[in-house]
Each structure stands twice: as structure tokens, then as C-alpha cells.
Amino acid sequence: MQREDGSNVWCSTNWRRSVFRSRPSLVIGVLDITERKKAEAAEREATSLMQRVLDACPSPTRMSTIEGETLYANPASRELYGDRPHIADYYVNPADREILVSTLLDKGSIDDFRVRQYCSDNTIFWGSLSARLIDFQGKKVIVSNATNINAMIMAQQQTRQANNRLTDAIESLAEGFALYDKDDCLVLANSQYRKMHAICADVLVPGVNWFDFLRVTAERSQFRVPGDKIDEWLAERARDRREYRQQEFQHADGGWFFVSNSPTREGGFVVTRLDITERKRAELAAKEADDLVRRVLEASPVSIQMTRAHDGKQLYSSPATTRLLGDVVGALDHFASQAHRDEYIERLLRDGAVDEFETQLKRSDGQTFWCSISSRLIDFHGEQVIVSHTHDLSDRIELQKQVEHQREKLHQNEKLSALGGLLAGVAHELNNPLSVVLGMSLTLKETSVDAKTVERADKISKAAERCARIVKTFLAMARQQPTRATNVSIDEVVSAALEVVNYSIRSSDIQLMFDLEPDLPAIWGDPDQLSQVLINLLVNAEHALHHWEGSRKILVATGRHPECGNITISVTDTGPGIAEEILPRIFEPFFTTKEVGAGTGIGLSFCHRIIQAHQGTIEVETMPGGGSTFVVSLPASDRFVETSGPSDDEPENSAGLSCLVVDDEREVADLIAEVLMRDGFTVVVARSGEEALTQLRKRTFAVILSDLKMPSMDGRRLYNYIADYHPAEVDRLAFLTGDTISPDAQVFLRATKRPYLEKPVKPIELRRFVSGLVVRQV
Secondary structure (H helix, E strand, O other), X not given: OEOXXXXXXXXXXXXXXXXXXXXXXXXXXXXXXXXXXHHHHHHHHHHHXXXXXXXXXXXXXXXXXXXXXXXXXXXXXXXXXXXXXOHHHHEOOHHHHHHHHHHHHHHOEEEEEEEEEEOOOOOEEEEEEEEEEEEEOOEEEEEEEEXXXXXXXXXXXXXXXXXXXXXXXXXXXXXXXXXXXXOOEEEEEOHHHHHHOHHHOOOOOOOOEHHHHHHHHHHOOOXXXXXXXXXXXXXXXXXXXXOOEEEEEEEOOOOEEEXXXXXXXXXXXXXXXXXXXHHHHHHHHHHHHHHHHHHHHHHOOOOEEXXXXXXXXXXXXXXXXXXXXXXXXXXXXXXXXXXXXXXXXXXXXXXXXXXXXXXXXXXXXXOEEEEEEEEEEEEEOOEXXXXXXXXEOHHHHHHHHHHHHHHHHHHHHHHHHHHHHHHHHHHHHHHHHHHHHHHHHHHHHHHOOOHHHHHHHHHHHHHHHHHHHHHHHHHHHHHOOOOOOEEEXXXXXXXXXXXXXXXXXXXXXXXXXXXXXXXOOOEEEOHHHHHHHHHHHHHHHHHHHOXXXXXXXXEEEEEXXXXXXXXXXXXXXXXXXXXXXXXXXXXXXXXXXXXOOOOOOOHHHHHHHHHHHOOOEEEEEEOOOOOEEEEEEEOEOOOXXXXXXXXXXXXXXXXXXXXXXXXXXXXXHHHHHHHHHHOOOEEEEEOOHHHHHHHHHHOOOOEXXXXXXXXXXXXXXXXXXXXXXXXXXXXXXXXXXXXOOOHHHHHHHHHHOOOEEEOOOOHHHHHHHHHHHHHHHO
């Protein structure tokens, strides 16, 4: 209706029939309802605004009856749940909804109620529900907000804490949420928003002007704003507040917040606040971590670098890398071979990782070296970047060479040890017949009156003695120590060797030359063994010159090493030299390049073994077509040897003494018996250990000589029996044996501490040995 002043008003009219002054009439009532209409319009506007806010809210929000009938669901809720007829159908366990409703009826609200629900495609997810029980049109209804928290449950605590803030569209949003109208007055604010402004929460009530509220925050020092700068600060904050803006603010207490302003259709604006304190701390921690990582990398001795995959540009290199490779711009400059880098990049791009790729790189000084590269391909600022570690293999390669050298040396020593064991066995088998030959020849020489017979016996004995020396040499090599060490003149060694090979060399049309340094110090060693070494070297030199059409010369030279002072003996030939492929094997036992039957391959291995036993070295220098030189280096002797020693005088006659000889070799036993009987001994011979025990039960003996190695009861068992049943006879027991090389024999002889004489023996040695036993007993 229109008033008299022309303004329009809302009116409510009612009428009824009546009689006035006896005439029918109408009674009309007019009520001004303009204010009520304004209130209804305001309510509709608020409802519409709320509808739009909720529809725009990304969090699923719905309103339903207590029985489960849906009254309202925002788009986010319909997208999440679909259109199910009843709310209970959303729950995997319907009892969960009963708990939620019961809690609402009891307390009126619930926050972060976690349940398993079905989404629109019937997959199961964990949802966080926040709800309020409100009166709507005279009925109790439930306003709820749902959040899918699958990711939050699987994420770390920081993510879970962030997602816990999402409670409902208004109250349970993780962000602080505030709605201001077109007059900058507060319409609503959720609890998170109030919490973020806790220091001014009493002012934060609906209707408060945004500028008034901000002034209070500044005055109460929520923000670090000087008192005389508050107006300027407010002006800055007011600028473009109704346009979309995002800013970060720090409170005076150190907290950081991410603030977004978004305009509304009505001319107001929405403010959302997100607490980013933890993120800022994390960024600070990350920055500190980056600084720490950089400091670690800078101090690390490990080579680390980052390079672009497509062009090799170097993005970062640790100091260790710079020291190793130099300060270069690109990785392409490192590789010695472009083909190797192409292969490396191909594998890395294919597999994403490469481990221990061995290649050659160039150092800062331009020299190449072998290295091992391990790398990973990562995405860095949208580019494929290689993070790699380079390990210098120079030390490892050198170590491998040393290990191979030591392994080869060990292998060679094992072969030589096996050879020594074999030779020891052969030598032991030769000892008994050699003892007979040597003993009989010397006995024949001593007893014969015929000059011719004496001469022949002398030749036999010398040959037998030489064989005996060779056998003892074999045994010494098997033991890896000299058998008869003394001060030896190197000239005497050369002379002894020449006696053996001089004729053979000269008769082969080979010129033998000498370059012997005078007055060299003596060598501490076995002269026979050292002579055998030189003999082998000379024989090999002679064989090298067979069928050689060039110069045919052999030079024997002696001298003193200028640095270590060792005595050196060298044998040089002008033959074809030694091929490079067989050079590492020339000291191996049984290795030979000669035809079958022409050589055994043990000569140089024997030389190697003997020189090692003398604490020396033997090396070869050769050149194909330019001959070979074998150089033996031995330490000079620093020992003084007494000139007085055992004389060759005959031992005193032992008439009246008895001796038991125990040996399974009849000829050896008879020889020993014959030698001792000539000295006056009464000798009883036992062919076995059992027979010896029988004799011991009958009588006692001044001396008991037993072999160690015999069938049935050997020398060891015989000793044990005597020690147990005839202990008085133990001190009269001694051993004659050729088995002193085996570990068992050595352990036994050391343990019993009984005297022993090694076969083959000369009669004079046997007499002195037995005489010494008799003297010890007296």
C-alpha cells in the first residue's frame, strides 16, 4: 500500500461482515507488516547466502533427520556419496551411525568421528565426520560435514594434524573461516578462526567491523606493528580486500599464517586462514638441512657431482670431485672415451641407475685413471639430472696386482713345496742303497792292500759321496733351509760348478767368459747347493744356445750390489731370450719348453727353492732375440766360524761294548754292524722292532741304533715300548734314518730329544756318532 507521503508499506488486511446502524457493512482491519516482511527477506537472504556458501564449500556437507532422511546435501557431498536413499547406507558398519546419533542426542555435537563409509563408486574409505544437532522447522536435524581422510591416515603426523582441522564446512574446516558482508562487518567465523585470533577472541563477534577488529589485534600486539604505524598498516591491509589475494603473516608469538581473501557476490569477502607455522619451521629445517648437507658434502672426502643428462653440464661438484677431476664445466670433459660415456648414459637412461660402471676418466692434470661410477637419474627442476659418485680404482687396481703377484708367488711356493715333498721321498728311498755303496767303498778302501783296488774304491766312494751330497741337497730344499751352512767363497762356488759343466759347454762350441770381482765377502750358505744352482743356470744357458745361429757366448760375472751390499752372481747368454708369455712360469716346477724327454722342468724351480732357503733372490732379465741374464743375489755373511772342528782322527776303540742295530734293510744293517765290529763292538742285528724287543728281554746293550721307518713296529713304537718297559735303556737309544723331512718324524725327534744321524752316512761319521753316545753315557 502507499502512504500519504508516497512510500510503500506492507500491510496485512482482514475483514468480516457486520451490521452497522441497521445496515450490512464490512469491518476491515489493516496491519502494517513492513518490518516483518523485511525480517523475512533478511532471513531468506541469509539462507540464500548460507546456501551459496555451503554449495561453494569443497567439504561434503549435508543436513538430515535423526531417522536418516536427507534434507540437504551440497555438491561435494553428492559427489562423494552419490544419491543413496538413506544415510545408513553410507556406512560400512551401520552401528557407527547409531553411535553418532546417540552422541549427538546426548551432547548436541560431535567432531572428527572416524568411520568407514562407501563413496559413490562403492569403494570404502575412511571418513572424518563432524556434526551438530540443531532445530530446524520445529524438528531436530543433523548438520554434518565429511572429510575423506584416507591420505591423512597414511601420511605422516604433520599431515594427520593438518587434516584433523577439517571438521565441517564451517566449524570443522582446517582453515580459519570468516565471512564479512559488504559493509565489512563479520557475519560468521568458525572456531579455528577464533583460535587463530585468541588474543582478540572477545572482540570477534558477529557484526564487528573488520577494521575495528584489526585495530584491536594491532593494539594488543598480535601483529608486530608499532603504535604510530597502525593506521598505515590498516590502510595497507584494506587495499584490495575485496579482490582475490593471498598473503603470509607472522604473529608476534612467532606463528605463521597463510591468509586468502576471496570476494563474494554480495560485495563482501571471505577470509580463510591456514596455520603454516609447521611448514615454515619445516622450510627453515629444510634450509638448515640443505646447509648441513652442503657442509657435509663440502667436507666429505667422497666424490659427488650432479650433471645434466642431455648435455653433461655440471651443476654441482664436491671439493673431492674437483680435486679428482679438476674444475671443468661439463662431464664430457672427464671421459677418456666418448664411446664409454655413451654406453654409460644409455644404461642410465634405460635403467634409471648404474652401479660400479668401470671406465677411464681424465684427472685435472690430464692423466687418465680407472674409476668406478655409481649414479642415479633424478628429476630436478623438470630436467633429468645425474647424481653420481666416482671412486678412484687406482689403489684397488694396484692392490689387485699385488694380490695377483702374491697369489702367483703363493701358487709357485705351493708347487715348489709339493716338489720338495716329492724329492724328499725320492731322497729317502735312495738313502739306504747309498749308505751301502758309500760304506762298502770306504771300508774296501780302508781294508784293501791292493793299490788298484784302493784306487777303484776311492772313485766309487767319491761318486757315492757326490750322490749323497745331492740327496742331502734335495732334503735341504724340501726343508727350505740349508743343510750345511758355513762361510762360502763365491769363487769356490763358481769353480765347483765349472768342474762339472766346463767341458760340456766348451765342447758345444760356446765361448765361456768370466768377470769375477776379487775379494768379495763370503756368503753364509751350503756350498754344494749353491754350486748346484750355478750348474743349473749354466746348463740352461748352454741349452739356450743349441741350434742358435747367432753369437754363442756365456758370461759368468760376480760382484756386489751397490745399494743393499748383497753378493751377486749372474749368468748371461746371447741366445734367443725367453718369450714374454712364458716368462712368469719359468720358476714353476715341471714347467719346461723342451721336448718330451729333453727336460724335466725342475732345474729353475730347484734354483728358486735353494736361493729362497738362503734368504736370497733370483731374477731374470730377457729380451726376445737379445739373450737372457739370470741374477742371483745373496746376503753377505756377517758370521764368524770357529776354525776348530771335529777332527778326522779315528774314535777310540770300544772293545767289550755291545750294540743293538735295528733296521729292516739287511744290507744297511750288515754295513753298520761291520763298521762297529771293526771298532770292537759286539753287535746284534734285529731285522724288525719285534725282534729288537726279543733281544732287549734277553740282555742290555751299551748302544741301541734303530731306523725310524720300518714295517710293523717302527722306531716310534719301539721307543714307546722301551720307555714303558725298559726305561733304563732309553738314554742308550739313538736313530739312524733317512726320514727326517716328514712332519711326524720331526715332531717325534724334537719331542723325544734323542740323538739321530741322517742317512746316507760315512763310516767315520757313524763311528764319531756312536763314540759320542758312549761318551755321553759315561
